Amino acid sequence: MQYMLLIHVDEAAMAAAAPTASPDKAYEMGQPFMAYNEALKKAGAWVAGDRLAPSSSTTRVRMLGDRTEVLDGPFADTKEQLGGYYIIEAQDLDAAIQWAARCPAAQNRAVEVRPIWKAQ
Amino acid sequence: MAAEAASARAAAEAAARQSYGKLVAFLAARTRDVAGAEDVLADAFAAALERWPRDGVPDRPEAWLLAVARRRGIDAVRRRLTREAGQDHLALIAEELEAGMAEQEIPDERLRLLFACAHPAIDPAMRAPLMLQTILGFDAAAIASAFLVSPATMAQRLVRAKARIRQAGIPFRIPERQELAGRLTAVLEAIYAAFAEGWLDAAGTETRRRNLASEGLWLGRLTASLLPNEPEALGLLSLMLFAEARRAARRGPDGAYMPLAAQDTGLWDHAMIDEAERLLVVASAMEGLGRYRLEAAIQAVHSARRSRTTGGTDWPALATLYEALLKLTGSPVAAINRAVAVARLDGPRAGLDALEAIGDPRLADYQPFWAARADLAAQLGDREQAAAAYDRAIGLERDEAVRRFLLAERDALDRGTV
Structure with missing residues (x-):
């Protein structure tokens, strides 16, 4: 099965923790993540994984009749924002939970483990 | 004759549930689709519940069910099940029948199913209901009445939990050594929760709840037989047997509540206590210490009162066991029982001090405290304090017989007979 690991981050807290860093710098992938990515690849569990640019850069699009409505900002203002994701190949939920537990993001926040329904 | 017929019926029903x-x-375990498996077997199981008590249990019950599922059910199931997994089950049944599997024993995967039902990703409150439905074949209405929720709510929750097993990819496997203890605890807790629901109905007036025990x-027997080297599985079975053995003595002839100390030991089921003691001896010889073994040991001390040679209750042993249980679980209930044992040993003042030292806010709503x-x-x-405490206890008690008992104790205070 494939699972998506969704990593939610508190962008405000991250900015407060590194006030001097530029937004790009604050989102730079740390060493623990590089090691984790390497472990996923070595185990053959890696499918995809990326961090996302800050939610302030997001754009919402929807159709209103035949008109395209474009809005800036995230879908909902929440305390935490989606900051990155992995797609992994795992035999079952237990295996996926083990990968989620090893993810550096699980050290200080919860990682959501979501099964993927593969398009046929 | 009627009793014989009833016991034959019960045996046939048990056999049907066992095979189902x-x-x-x-x-x-092969498709991860519990609901689909139940669907293809539903008609055959209903037929077994109807026919086996009348015609006797067939020689090869699993083969009987598989054959009936194929003969009677499959067309209907095929119409009902559009999803792929339903077809998987039909294909599996056909394969097993053709392979003549029913000649041999089919592999017993119920332990894997128990671990799936008690997986950490399943809501703890749904683990026992899931086990009762998937392992024993009870319908949602029967489970709902035992757990005091509406049938529609229970049915919906069961459907959701099964969908979750399939969609989230919850595995049907026996956990590895290093995680077995933790995962087994969840299985045992769910089993004990089912038992305890039934145990609450001491009078057995609500048949459904009594059956739950x-x-x-x-x-508990199934788990202990499948994991004979797990001391906590044996400990839980021992504990439940000790408790169940006292069922007939828990109410007087007029339905009055009988506290343990006042129970007529002649009404206890001695064969059941013997079995509980044997299990506890085996479990105690194994490594480590666990909650259920300790609780079974506590019940063993209470049950020793049945013996003519000892007669009384070994309060020092109880105080030590409750102390150990308290250290292991931090349970305020263990703390109360420890305080009661302390009172027996060192007097009521020491017991009251121990009670007051617990200081757990949850006790404010706990009748036994x-x-x-x-x-x-x-x-x-101290009549004033006693009366106030009885009032709190009476207000918190759900069971009418226990309430009447507490009221009588309170009245005795007023009459000055205490």
Whole structure:
């Protein structure tokens, strides 16, 4: 099965923790993540994984009749924002939970483990 | 004759549930689709519940169910099940029949199914209901009445939990050594929860709930037989047997509540206590210490009162065991019982001090805490405190027989007979 690991981050807290860093710098992938990515690849569990640019850069699009409505900002203002994701190949939920537990993001926040329904 | 017929009926029903649960587990372990497995076997199981008590249990019950599922059910199921997994089950049944599997025993995958039902990703409150439905074949309405929720709500929750097993990819496997203890705890807790629901109905007036104690015992036996080297599995079965053995003595002939100390030991089921003792001896020889073994040991001390040679209750042993249980679990209930044992050993003042030292806010709504406090205060001659504590206890008690007992104790205070 494939699972998506969704990593939610508190962008405000991250900015407060590194006030001097530029937004790009604050989102730079740390060493623990590089090691984790390497472990996923070595185990053959890696499918995809990326961090996302800050939610302030997001754009919402929807159709209103035949008109395209474009809005800036995230879908909902929440305390935490989606900051990155992995797609992994795992035999079952237990295996996926083990990968989620090893993810550096699980050290200080919860990682959501979501099964993927593969398009046929 | 009527009793014989009833016991033949019960035996046939048990055999039907045994075979049904085995087949559900066998099919679901291969497809992860519990609901689909139940669907293809539903008609055959209903036929077995109807016919086996009348015609006797067939020689090869699983083969019977598989054959009937194929003959009677498959067309209907095929129409009902559009999803792929349903077809998987039909294909599996056909394969097993053709392979003549029923000649041999089908592999028993019920332990895997138990671990799936008690997986950490399943809501703890749904683990026992899931076991009762998938392993024993009870319908949602029967489970709902035992757990005091509406049938529609229970049915919906069961459907969701099964969908979750399939969609989230919850595995049907026996956990590895290093995680077995933790995962087994969840299985045992769910079984004990089912048993305890049934145990609450001491008078057995609500048949459904009373049965739940037997079903909890049944699941406990199954788990202990499948994991004979797990001391906590044996400990839980021992504990449930000790408790169940006292059922007939828990109410007087007029339905009055009988506290343990006042129970007529002649009414206890001695064969059941013997079995509980044997299990505890085996479990105690194994490594480590666990909650269920300790609780079973506590019940063993209480049950020793049946013996003519010892007669009384070994309070020092109880105080030590409750102390150990308290250290292991931090349970305020263990703390109350420890305080009661302390009172027996060192007097009511020491017991009351121990009670007051617990300081757990949850005890404010816990009947046995107030009843114990009332009793100890009465022994110290503090009628005012005793009466207030009895009032709290009476207000918190759901069981009418226990309430009447507490009221009588309170009245005795007023009459000055205490």
